[in-house]
Amino acid sequence: MNTDILSSNIKRYRSKKKLTQQDLSELSGVSLPAIKNIERKKGLPRTNTLLAISKALDCRLQDLVKPIGELSAVRFRAKSKMNRREQILAQVSKWLNDFAFLEVLLSDKEEYKLHKLAGNSGNLSPTQYAEEARRIIGLKSNEPIHDICGLLESCGIKILTLPYFSDAFNGLSVGEDDKGPAIIINTWERISIERQIFSTAHELGHLLMHLSDYDGKVRSEDTTQEKEADLFAGYFLMPEQGFNSEWEETAGMPFLERVMKIKSIFKVSYKTVLYRLKQKGIVDDMIWLQFQKLYEAKYNKKLSFKEEPFPEGSEPFGLKPFDFYADRLSRLVRRAIEEEKISISRAAEILNLSSEQMMERIAEWEDFA
Missing domain, CATH: 1.10.260.40 (lambda repressor-like DNA-binding domains)
Known part of the structure; x- marks a missing residue:
């Protein structure tokens, strides 16, 4: 032992x-x-x-x-020292094993549609990677992404939402060699849904652009690669043609409301919209302060740098937890249960539920088929 x-x-x-x-x-x-x-x-x-x-x-x-398999093709770079890093990696490893077990058991494995793009020589820029990824997936050049979890799961990328009570890390990703590709996102309630969506696109950028640098032993962030992944995420979520079209169509709106509408259309943060405007030369570095002043004048409340406009529960068109929900694993578990290929206790273990919670879930499946 x-x-x-x-x-x-x-x-x-x-x-x-x-x-x-x-x-x-x-x-x-x-x-x-x-x-x-x-x-x-x-x-x-x-x-x-x-x-x-x-x-x-x-x-x-x-x-x-029993030992949990050690992940090697993983990118897990935290902003600061994390006490639970190894525990998180062990949990991810077990989750990947369970996922792979179900896919084999049910002969139901999604093709990784972006495999060839991930093996690209690296001659593309981050924005070109984003455009090519969207093209391969089948998104129109101006189309918003309404369900990033469902979209990526349909492309063969596993998604795990993992609440970690700290903002020391937003997400990590695992390559194909370790039963991936997979993206794991911190869904701590203090991290906005907009940020969780952006982090998912950010990790996808790493999977496509930086796969050769995946090493579970490396803990420090590469500033250049982080900026590239951020740039990829911005254009993957908010394509240039779509942004330009929506910005022109909202030309008559007040600036604050205009930014908020663009934000809601593409499910990004207001900072992502402001950064795009700055990239295009529409605004300058003063925009951050100007936007905060506009917000405070309209809502009589200061806007911190980490905060999304309107707190959870009060934003009329704000994103909620169900805007970011991965469901492929639970769908596989349901099928395995209904085909009597796994026990209820095994299903509960895979979904990280108690026996009572699993029974309640099964009852719901039966009542609301």
């Missing part, structure tokens, strides 16, 4: 269930000092101790002792 693996798995399952060490101690009947020693890799616990812990964590004993 490897104490490193055991410690990592217990921490991962405990974190997933949002339990403290004290909570786990009370649920399992294992003393708090014993829990701490196990997580600190001090000595080997008895089998009955691990059985009690696995029951409290709603997992199998073998889940606590």
